[in-house]
Amino acid sequence: MAIPSLQDGIDKAGSPIELLWKPGAEPWTPEVVAREYTGWRQEQRAWHEGVALLNLSHHMYDLWIEGPDATRLLADHGANNFEKFAVGQAKQYVPVTRQGHIVTDGILAREAENAYLLSGIPAAQHWVRHHAEKGGYDVAFETDASSAFRPGGGDPKLFRYQIQGPLALELIEKVFGGPIPETKFFHATPVTLDGRVFKALRHGMAGQAGYEFIGPWEHAAHVHEAFLAAGEPLGLIQVGALAYATPSVESGWIPSPVPGIYSDPDLAEYRRWLPLFGIEGKRPLNGSYFSQDIEDYYVSPYELGYGKMIHFGHDFQGRDALLQAKEDESLRKKVTLVFDPDDVRRVVGDGEVPGFVLSYARHRVETSAGLVGVTMQTASIDPVGTLLSQTLIDAAHAAPGTEVSVVWGEHPGAGTDPEADLGFPRVRATVQPSPYDRHARTEYRRNA
Template identity: 30%
Template sequence: MDLTAHQRSTYETTLRLGFEAPFVTERPPLFSPAAAAQDIANTHGSLSRFAQMLIPTEYAGWVEETTAHVESCYVGDWSSLHKVVVRGRQALGFLGRLGMRNLARFDIGQIKHHVQLDENGWVASEGVLCRLGVEEFVYTAGSCDWLLWQFSQGDWDAEAVDISPDRFIFGIQGPASLHTVEKATGEPLSDIEFSRSRMAQVSGVPVRVLRTGISGELGYELHGPAEHANDIWAAIVQSGLQFGIKQLGLRSQPVQHIEAGIATNGLDYLPAAILSPGAPRQFRRGVPTGSFLPTNGVTDYFRKPDELGWGFRKGVPERDFLGRDALVKDARDGGPGRILMGLVWDKRDVAGVLTSLLEEDEVPDQMEIPRGRGPHFDQVLRNGTPIGVATGRTISANLRQTISLCVIEQASAAPGTEVAVLWGGPGTPQREIRATVTALPFKPDRRRTDVTSL
C-alpha cells in the first residue's frame, strides 16, 4: 500500500470510529503530507494539532511569522482542512440550496464564500467553494460534515466525495506572494483576479492556483496531490528565499484572521452543526473558555450571518435556501441586535495581566501569546452592563496592540466607544480590561491589490 492509500485508509477508519478512535489509530493521518520538507526547518521539533493533522508549532518564531504577510510573505500548511468534491447534473442545485449565496453567476475557476445555515438561520458551516468544471465543485472548510449529511438527506443526481487525505493546501500570503508563486510555477500569474483560480505546474506537478485573502493581504493558495506535497513545499520555500519568505507555524496562523477582521468557525463562534448528525468529526477537542457564561445553552455560542458581517445588503432574496425562513423572520423583527466590530485592549491593563506572576497579588488567568489555541469567549461590559462577547484576543506585532473581535450590541458599536472586557474564567481572580471599539479590519484591506503593475 502506498503512502497516500495508507493515509486515506487510516483517515476513513478514524472518521468511522469517531470520538472513540484511540490516538494510536489516528497517528498516521495526523502528519502533514509535507511533513518531511517542513521538518528541516522545524528546529524546535514541536508539533501542534489542527483537526486531524499535526504541523510545526513554529519555525523562526511567532513574531517573525506573524509579520511576514505584511513585510514579505509566508508559506503555511492548511492541508488539514476538510475537502469534498461535489459533481453531477444536480451538483449546482444542491449547493445553491445548501448555501445562502447566489450561485447563478458562477464561472469555472471562480471562488465563492459559501455560508451554510441550519433551519434556524444559525451558521452551520462556512468555507470556500471553487467551481472546477460545468458540473464539478470543491468545498473546503474546517469541516464538510454538515454538507455531507445534508447531501445524504436528499436524492440528488450527483455525488459528494471526501478527498481530504488526497490533496494538500498551501497558503502563500503577503506582498511578495505573487513573485514567489510565479517563480515556482515559471509563468506569469497576474491574470488571476481576486477570488479566481486556474491550473499551473510546480516542478512538473499540476496544481491549482487560487487567489485568496485570508490574511487581508495579497495572497494565493496552491492545491495539489498529496503525494507531491514535500516537493511542492520545498519548491515554494526555495522560490521565496530571495523575497524573504517565512514558513508559518500553527501558533501564528490564526493571528492574521483577527487583524483582517475575519471570524473563524470553531474559534470565534461554534457551528450550529454540532447539534446534528452533521457535527464536525475532525475536531475532537475545544471546550469554550473565558468569562462569558451562556444563559440559553450552547446556542449562545452560535452566530447569525448578519452578526458576522455576512448578511444581505438589500434584504433576504426570494430564492430558496436552507435557513431562509428564519432570516426573513429575523428581518421582520428588526434585524440583528449585534454586529461584528473590533476591540483594541488597553496596553496597561494587558501588561498588568502579563506581569501578574511577578507581583504578590492573586494571579489571574494568563494570556497565551500571541493568542489562545481554542474557542475563548469573554464578556464585554459597558458601565457594568453586558453588551457583547469578545473572541480571538491576540497580540499583533504588526499593530503593536492587543486586539480582538467582538459581537456587540449596535447601540454600543460606534468606533471610539469605551467598554471593558471581563478577563478570567468564573471562580478566578477576574479583572476588567479597558478596551475601545474600532472598525474592521484593523489594518488596510489589500486583498484586491492590482497586480498588473507589480
C-alpha cells in the same frame, strides 16, 4: 458497539452547554505543522513586511460533491448566489438552519459544471451530506479528513501552500518565471511548474496580496522546495502553527462559530446522525461569558458580515428567517477590539511583556451599561503591539473609538450564576473596524 451520536452526548451530559463547556480549553492550532519556525513574532511580521509561506495541507477537511443534483443540493441548503458561480470560482459557503443561524461556513470551489469541493472544518460538510442522504439527491461524495483524523493515517490528497505578504507577487514571479495570469479574488487559474499542473487561487487569509496554490499531493514536496529556494533571497518565512491561527483576527474572519443545531427539535434526527466525536461534539466553549442556553451562542450570518453573500433569488432552507434578520436592528455588529497594552501586560503578562496569546474563548465585553458583547477570537498581533479580538457587539456600542472592558477569566460553568462577580480582572479595549487590517478592509475584495 454503536458509535455514540451527538444526541447521545447531549442526553448523557444533560444539555448542550454541559457537553461543550470546558473552562481553560486549549485553543486549536493546525496539526502536523511545526509550532514555530523562526518565532511567532517574526512569522507574523513576514506577511506584513515581507513574504510568508503558510501550509494549509494538513488541517483542512475536504468533501468532493459531484452529480446531476450537486448544484441543487448546495443551493437548497446554502444562502449563496448559485446563478453567478463560474467554474474555477470559489465562495464562502453559508449554510443556515431554518431559524437563520449559521451552521459554520466553508470554502466552496466549483470544479466543473456538476462538481464542487467544499473545504474547511467539517461542520458544513456534515450538513450537506446529511441533507443529500435525507433528500435523495443524485450526488456522490468523496472525503479526505484532516491529517489528525484521517483513517489509517497517510498523506492528504491535496497540498495547499499560501504565499502571502507585500513580496508575494515578486516571489511568485521568480518561481514561475514571470507573472501568472491576472486572477480575480477567489478565482483560480491553472499554473504549471516543471511540468506539474496545479491551480492558483487568488486569496489571502492575512489580508495581504497573495495566492493559495492547490494541487495533487504527489507534487507537494517539489512545489514546496521551489518556493523555499526562490524565497530565500527575499527572506521568505515559513509560518508555524501558532502564528498561522492569528491572521483571521486582522482580516475579520470569525472561525468556527457555534453551529445552530443543538436545540431545534426538528434537528434531532440530524444530531442522531452526527458522531459525538466530531467537531460539533468536541469543539469546546469557555471564557468569562456563560449562559445555560446554547441558543445564546448562535450567530446570524449577518452578524458575521456575510450579508453581501446572501442571495434571495432562490429558495433555500432558512430563507424566510434571513429575510427577517436582514431588517433586524438588534443584531450585533462585528468589530475588532484593540486591547490596552498596559492592561495586557498587567493582566495577561503579570507586569511583563506577555508571550503568545491565542484564545477562542467567549469573554464578556462590558460598559457602564453592563454586558454589550462577546469576544469570538483573541490573539497577540506583534506588529500591532497588543491583543486584538474579533468581537460581536451591540450596535449602540459598535462605533470606532468606543471604550469597553473585556472580562478576562474562565467561568466555571453550570452551578454558578452566569452573572456572578467572580473577581475576574478587566482589560480596557477600544472598538475599531473589522477587518482591522487596512488592506483587508479596503482592497481585499476590490476585484472580486
